[in-house]
Amino acid sequence: MRPMATITLxxxxxxxxxxxxxxxxxDDAIAALGPEAPGVRQGPxxxxxxxxxxxxxxxxxxxxxxxxxxxxxxxxxxxxAAAGTTVVLTDAKGTGTQLTTNAAGNFYATPGxxxxxxxxxxxxxxxxxxxVRMQTLIAGNGTVEPNGGCxxxxxxxxxxxxxxxxxxxxxxxxxxx
Amino acid sequence: MRAGLxxxxxxxxxxxxxxxxxxxxxxxxxxxxALPDQESFPPVAQLxxxxxxxxxxxxxxGRNLRLYGSAGLRWSPSDRPLVPxxxxxxxxxxxxxxxxxxxxxxxxxxVAAGGADPQQLTMVRKARGTxxxxxxxxxxxxxxxxxxxxxxxxxxxxxxxxxxxxxxxxPGGPSNPLMQCLSAADASAD
Numbered sequence: 001m002r003p004m005a006t007i008t009l010x011x012x013x014x015x016x017x018x019x020x021x022x023x024x025x026x027d028d029a030i031a032a033l034g035p036e037a038p039g040v041r042q043g044p045x046x047x048x049x050x051x052x053x054x055x056x057x058x059x060x061x062x063x064x065x066x067x068x069x070x071x072x073x074x075x076x077x078x079x080x081a082a083a084g085t086t087v088v089l090t091d092a093k094g095t096g097t098q099l100t101t102n103a104a105g106n107f108y109a110t111p112g113x114x115x116x117x118x119x120x121x122x123x124x125x126x127x128x129x130x131x132v133r134m135q136t137l138i139a140g141n142g143t144v145e146p147n148g149g150c151x152x153x154x155x156x157x158x159x160x161x162x163x164x165x166x167x168x169x170x171x172x173x174x175x176x177x
Numbered sequence: 178m179r180a181g182l183x184x185x186x187x188x189x190x191x192x193x194x195x196x197x198x199x200x201x202x203x204x205x206x207x208x209x210x211a212l213p214d215q216e217s218f219p220p221v222a223q224l225x226x227x228x229x230x231x232x233x234x235x236x237x238x239g240r241n242l243r244l245y246g247s248a249g250l251r252w253s254p255s256d257r258p259l260v261p262x263x264x265x266x267x268x269x270x271x272x273x274x275x276x277x278x279x280x281x282x283x284x285x286x287x288v289a290a291g292g293a294d295p296q297q298l299t300m301v302r303k304a305r306g307t308x309x310x311x312x313x314x315x316x317x318x319x320x321x322x323x324x325x326x327x328x329x330x331x332x333x334x335x336x337x338x339x340x341x342x343x344x345x346x347x348p349g350g351p352s353n354p355l356m357q358c359l360s361a362a363d364a365s366a367d
Contacts, residue, residue: 118313119346121348123348133348133349134348135248135349135353135354135355136227136231136248136249136258136259136347136348136355137227137231137248137346137347137348138231139233139234139312140233147233152233153231153232153233158257159254160250160251160252160253160254160255160256160257161232161236161250162232162258163257163259164257177257177258177259177260177262177354
């Protein structure tokens with residue numbers, strides 16, 4: 001009887017694992033990101049500019065969940081990381097936090113650090129430079145991923161469906177809209 | 178005699194076919210659907226784009242209620258989010274089509290009743306959170322956003338409620354650049 005129960009439990013668990021792993025749209029979106037960049041290990045500096053929460057979504061077998069994560073670049077025209085930039089987040093309840101971008105321009109928050117109620121507002125500010133306020137709301141309900149992940153909307157090239165990557169300044173030195 | 182019968186059948190066939198067509202009785206009338214006012218839609222469209230039409234929500238081609246506008250997906254391939262700053266006439270027209278085309282029969286019934294029971298519309302229920310919605314509850318019955326939408330459905334758009342709703346959620350409130358677009362829409366309507 002005991003082995004039978006074990007088999008049943010195993011089958012149930014396997015079914016659940018298969019269910020969680022069976023989202024072809026999600027899987028295709030992750031596959032489209034491609035492999036890790038040569039010489040960059042998985043960790044805080046990897047995959048700048050990519051939609052972090054595609055993988056960092058807390059699903060079984062995936063890496064640690066992030067609630068908010070992204071990459072800040074210096075300008076609209078080039079992919080130069082804006083390291084040391086402060087990212088100020090405020091959620092719908094007025095709860096805020098400040099994150100700092102690392103050497104790759106990446107920033108992220110785990111649920112333990114910041115678990116916002118969407119929509120959230122964001123301001124980015126580099127030392128000695130004017131603050132840049134995002135003029136619209138981050139609603140937090142991605143079509144493919146739960147948002148929080150800047151690059152799911154802020155991807156390149158800029159177009160009718162994307163403002164382009166997050167940056168501190170336009171190429172002419174102006175502030176992003 | 179057989180040939181005569183054949184001629185009679187041949188002559189009668191078109192008449193039988195005609196009689197079989199669905200000809201309405203003479204007193205029947207086509208009732209056009211009651212549509213909400215398009216002229217007073219711009220402030221409602223702007224609110225919908227700000228609250229619902231971000232690039233990760235209804236500013237996505239795959240959504241049934243697809244919204245175009247400055248704060249999300251642009252209609253013109255040459256436009257960018259927030260550039261130009263305000264929703265274009267084309268975008269507002271597309272948003273109108275999206276909204277009235279979602280549930281045309283129900284929309285017609287709600288508008289014909291003067292907006293008396295807007296909760297019949299799925300989009301109203303989803304926004305209020307009374308029906309399952311991936312985006313969760315967006316606003317509450319009777320608040321400024323809800324009033325903006327339902328007043329339009331009732332034929333008397335409360336533009337002040339639309340402005341108040343936008344100001345209440347946009348980063349920076351009244352100083353947000355998108356607030357300029359409401360006054361621009363007012364000026365063009367005048």
